[in-house]
Each structure stands twice: as structure tokens, then as C-alpha cells.
Amino acid sequence: MSVKEGFVGSIGNTPLIRLRKLSEETGCEILGKAEFMNPGGSVKDRAALAIITDAEDAGRLKPGGTVVEGTAGNTGIGLVHICNARGYKCVIVIPETQSIEKMDVLRTLGADVRPVPAVPYKNPENYVKVAGRLADEMENAIWANQFDNVANRLGHYRTTAPEIWEQTSGKVDAWVTSMGTGGTFTGVAMYLKEKNPDVKCVIADPYGSAYYHYLKSGELKTEGSSITEGIGNARITKNMEDMPADDCIRIDDREAVRIIDHLLFEEGLFMGGSTGINVGAARELALRMGPGHTIVTVLCDSGARYQSKLFNNDFRKEKGLV
Numbered sequence: 640m641s642v643k644e645g646f647v648g649s650i651g652n653t654p655l656i657r658l659r660k661l662s663e664e665t666g667c668e669i670l671g672k673a674e675f676m677n678p679g680g681s682v683k684d685r686a687a688l689a690i691i692t693d694a695e696d697a698g699r700l701k702p703g704g705t706v707v708e709g710t711a712g713n714t715g716i717g718l719v720h721i722c723n724a725r726g727y728k729c730v731i732v733i734p735e736t737q738s739i740e741k742m743d744v745l746r747t748l749g750a751d752v753r754p755v756p757a758v759p760y761k762n763p764e765n766y767v768k769v770a771g772r773l774a775d776e777m778e779n780a781i782w783a784n785q786f787d788n789v790a791n792r793l794g795h796y797r798t799t800a801p802e803i804w805e806q807t808s809g810k811v812d813a814w815v816t817s818m819g820t821g822g823t824f825t826g827v828a829m830y831l832k833e834k835n836p837d838v839k840c841v842i843a844d845p846y847g848s849a850y851y852h853y854l855k856s857g858e859l860k861t862e863g864s865s866i867t868e869g870i871g872n873a874r875i876t877k878n879m880e881d882m883p884a885d886d887c888i889r890i891d892d893r894e895a896v897r898i899i900d901h902l903l904f905e906e907g908l909f910m911g912g913s914t915g916i917n918v919g920a921a922r923e924l925a926l927r928m929g930p931g932h933t934i935v936t937v938l939c940d941s942g943a944r945y946q947s948k949l950f951n952n953d954f955r956k957e958k959g960l961v
Contacts, residue, residue, distance in 0.1 A: 645724055646678050646679075646720050646721065646723075646724045647688060647721060647724060647725075649677070649678040650677055650678060650679075650684045650685060650688050651677070651685060651798045651799070651802065652802060653672060653673045653674055653676045653677060653802070654673050654676070654806075655670045655671065655672055655673070655803070655806045655807070655935065656670065656671045656672075656673050656908070656938065657669070657670055658670070658671055658902075658906055658918065659906065660901070660905045660906060661901075661906075661918070661921075661922050661925075664922075665922060665925035665926055665930070666925075666929070666930025666931065667925035667928065667929075667930060667931065667932045667933065667934055668932070668933040668934065669918070669921050669922065669925055669934050669936070670807070670933065670934065670935045670936070671908075671914075671917075671918065671921075671935075671936055671937065671938040672799065672802075672803060672935060672936070672937050672938060673938050674937055674938060674939055674940070675910070675938055675939065675940050675941050677717075678720065679713075679716050679717040679720045680713075680716065680940055680941055680944070681713040681716065681717065681939055681940035681941075682713070682799075682823055682937055682939050682940070683710075683713035683714040683716070683717045683940075684717040684720070685717075685794050685795060685798060685799060685823075686714055686717065686785055686791040686794055686795075686820070686822050686823075687714055687717030687718040687720075687721055687783075688717070688721060688794065689790045689791060689793060689794025689795075689797075690718075690783045690784075690785060690788055690790050690791060690794075691706065691718070691721050691722075691725070691727075691783075692790075693788075693790035693793075694706075694781050694783075694790075699781050700727070700781050701779055702726060703726065703727070703728075703779065704727050704728070704779040704780060704781065705727060705728040705729065705730060705774075705777055705779065705780040705781075706718055706722055706727050706728070706729050706730070706780070706781055706783055707729075707730045707731075707732070707770050707773050707774040707777065707780055707781070707782050707783065708729075708730075708731060708732070708770055708782070708783035708784075708785060709731075709732040709733070709765075709766040709767040709768075709769060709770030709771075710731060710732075710733060710766075710785065711733065711734065711737050711741075711819070711868050711869035712733060712737050712738070712741030712742070712744075712745070712868065712869065712944070713741070713869060713939075713940055713944075714783070714785050714820075715729075715731040715733065715741075715745050715750060716741065716744055716745060716748065718731070718750075718783060719731070719745060719748045719749060719750040720748065723748065723749060728751070729749070729750045729751065730750065730751045730753065730770075730773060730777075730780075731745050731750045731751065731752050731753065732753045732755055732766045732767075732769045732770040732773065733745070733752060733753070733754055733755070733766060734754070734755065734756070734757035734766050735754040735755060735756060735757060736757040737868055738868065738944060738945050738947060738948055739947055740943065740944045740945065740946060740947060741944050742754065744944070753769075753773075755769055759873070760872075760873065760874055767784075767786060770782060770783075770784075771784065785820045785822065786820045786821075786876040786877070786878065787876050787877040787878065788877070788878075789877055789878055791820055791822030791826070791878050792821065792822040792823075792825045792826035792829070792878045793826060794822070794826065795822055795823050795825075795826025795827050795830075796826040796827070796829055796830050797826075799823065799826065799827050800826060800827040800829075800830030800831060801830065803827065803831070803935055804830070804831065804834055807933060807935065809834065809835070810933055811831065811835075811838055811933050811934075811935050812837075812838065812839060812928070812932040812933050812934060813838065813839040813840070813841060813921075813924055813928065813932060813933070813934040813935070814827055814828055814831055814838060814839070814840050814841070814934075814935050814936075815840075815841040815842070815843050815888070815917065815920050815921050815924050815934060815935075815936050816842075816843055816917050816920075816936050816937045817842065817843040817844060817845065817867075817870040817871070817913055817916050817917055817920075818842055818844075818848075818850060818870065818871075818872065818879065819869050819870045819871070819872065819913075820876055820878050821872075821875075821876050821878040821879035821882060822878045823937060824840075824842060824879075824882065824884075825878055825879055825882040825883075826878075828840035828882060828883045828884065829882075829883060832883045839885050839886070839924075839928070840883050840884055840885050841884070841885060841886045841887065841888055841920065841924055842854060842884050842886070842887040842888070843887075843888055843890060843916050843917050843919070843920030843921070843936070844871065844887050844888070844889045844890070844916070844920075845865035845867045845870060845871045845889070845890060845891075845892070845895070845916050846862065846863030846864055846865045846889065846891055846892070847861055847862075847863055847864040847865045847871055848861060848865070848870070848871030848872060848873070849861045849871075849872065849873040849874075850871070850872070850887055851887045851888075851889040853875075853887075854884060854886060854887035855887065859873055859874065859875070861873050863891075865891075865892055865895075865912075865916075866892050866912060866948065866949065866958055866960075867892070867895065867912035867913055867915070867916055868911075868912060868913070868945070869913060870913045870916065888920040888923050888924060890915070890916045890919040890920050890923070892958065892960055893959075893960055894915075894919045895912060895915030895916050895919055896915060896949075896955065896960045897915075897919075898914075898915040898918050898919045898922070899911075899912065899914065899915040899942065899949070902914070902915075902918065903942070908938065909941055909942040909943065910938055910939070910940070910941065910942050911939060911940045911941060911942050911944055911945050911949065912945060912949050913939045913940070914937070914938050914939050914940070917936040917937050917938075917939065918936055918938075920936070921934050921935075921936040
């Protein structure tokens with residue numbers, strides 16, 4: 640018998656899915672790490688588990704305690720699932736611009752959800768900073784701090800990356816994914832570069848994020864905007880420090896939506912916006928590298944979390960994406 644131990648024991652060991660049509664189009668093997676198959680429904684289950692386990696091991700999180708986090712949604716969903724499983728309370732501070740589906744899920748799971756206005760990080764009312772202050776004001780509470788808590792990237796270094804290496808038998812030529820906290824990209828890139836320095840590690844970036852210009856010129860400069868949630872940023876987090884990034888590919892919303900529709904109607908995969916950015920960048924990288932390469936990216940979460948926006952034709956028309 641192969642039995643997993645509860646929610647926590649079910650996190651990780653997700654399959655790699657070959658994206659058949661895109662692989663045939665480019666002549667490369669384009670593989671998606673199926674992180675939507677984690678029990679909480681996204682790649683952020685891994686970061687949530689790594690952060691809580693680290694706090695427990697260090698004695699910062701004690702029985703009956705509270706986990707506080709500022710999140711665009713998916714990390715919060717992973718955190719509250721684990722808190723429920725381990726007897727903690729969970730407070731989630733979330734920008735009010737995020738999808739209603741994610742807020743509803745968080746409330747249904749039992750989180751204390753506190754929407755705040757979406758303001759830049761430099762503003763003291765930014766959701767991340769509000770979460771930090773709340774944790775300081777509470778007894779027996781920790782701030783998960785997913786952006787600057789390197790337990791995040793270590794979780795991916797220790798789990799996601801070795802899985803990818805084993806699943807490809809070490810035959811991976813490129814790793815490409817978007818960054819929010821930087822934990823997934825950096826943790827996996829660090830491991831793969833240790834295994835093979837020739838593995839190309841490429842950031843996938845939406846408009847409105849600063850990483851494209853940062854990789855090209857060293858300047859944290861933004862332009863444009865994106866409908867995608869939970870990815871892109873205008874600062875270097877601690878999880879991104881010393882990240883081994885070789886290049887950055889920027890994908891606009893129109894291409895991301897085209898890819899999302901392709902994944903749904905050609906590959907049978909119902910994916911969210913960040914996956915559109917990731918797979919769009921993987922396709923572009925495959926075209927640049929030429930046939931015969933193996934490229935791995937992340938299928939982050941389900942499109943069900945974005946139906947009221949991303950898959951709403953009125954929303955698409957309003958944003959000029961039809």
C-alpha cells in the first residue's frame with residue numbers, strides 16, 4: 640500500500656506533464672510541473688509547508704498559535720489548510736483586487752481574511768507590511784513573510800528541484816518560470832545549476848513587473864501592467880538574492896490569454912494566468928533555443944480560481960483581450 644499522511648503528506652511529488660501540441664510545434668520537449676495537483680491546488684502549498692515547518696523547528700510557532708501572512712491568495716490557501724491540520728489559527732491580509740474566488744475559498748477554509756487596498760510596497764499600508772504589523776501585535780503568532788523568508792526557496796531546493804531532476808533523468812536543458820516571492824524560481828535554479836551549470840535558468844515576467852529590465856540593465860524599472868495575479872514585483876526579495884538567472888522573457892497579457900485558451904482547448908488543462916505567462920515564456924524559449932531541448936516550467940494553479948475575471952468575456956473585452 641502507498642498511503643499519504645494527511646494533507647501535509649500529500650504535498651509534492653507532482654508529475655511532469657508533456658505539453659504535446661507546443662512540443663510538436665517547437666521541436667522541444669516542453670514539460671509542465673503539475674503543481675495544481677498539490678492538495679491545496681497550487682505550487683504555494685510547498686512554500687506554506689516549508690515556512691510553517693521551519694517556524695515549528697525553530698520554536699517560533701507553538702501549539703495553538705497563529706500564522707499571519709500577506710498574500711495574493713494561493714500561499715494563504717496552503718497556509719490555512721496546514722494550520723487546520725496542525726491546530727493553528729490563520730490570518731490572511733490580501734489586496735482587495737484579487738479574485739473573489741480566492742477570497743471565498745480562504746473564508747470557507749476558516750481563515751480570518753482582511754482585504755486591504757492594493758498599494759505599492761513602499762506604502763506602509765501595503766498588504767505585506769500590514770501583515771507584519773499584525774503578527775507583531777498578536778500573542779503566540781508568527782509572520783510567514785513568504786517574500787523574505789528563505790525557508791520558501793529552501794523548500795523548493797529540497798523538494799521541487801530534485802523531483803524535476805529525477806523525472807527528467809537529469810536531461811533538463813532549461814528551467815523557466817515567473818517570480819512573485821522568487822522562491823520557486825530561485826530554489827529550483829540553485830539546485831539545477833549545482834547539478835549542471837549549463838542548465839539555462841530564465842525568468843518569465845509579465846508587464847508591470849521590474850525583472851525584465853533588471854536582468855537586461857540592472858535597473859528595477861517597470862512599464863505597463865498585467866491582469867495576472869501573484870507574480871511580478873518591483874523589488875528584490877531575500878528569496879531572490881544571488882539567484883542564478885541567465886535571462887528574462889516578457890510575455891504580455893494577450894499572449895498569456897492565448898496560451899491559457901490553448902492549454903484548455905488543445906491540451907485539456909484548465910490553468911490560471913501565471914501559467915499562461917510561464918508556458919508562453921517556455922514556448923518562446925524553445926523557439927530561441929531550437930529543436931531537441933527539454934524545457935521545464937510550472938503549471939501553477941487551476942483556472943477555477945479566476946473564472947470571474949480571466950475567463951469572463953466581459954472582463955476580457957474591458958481589458959482589450961478578445
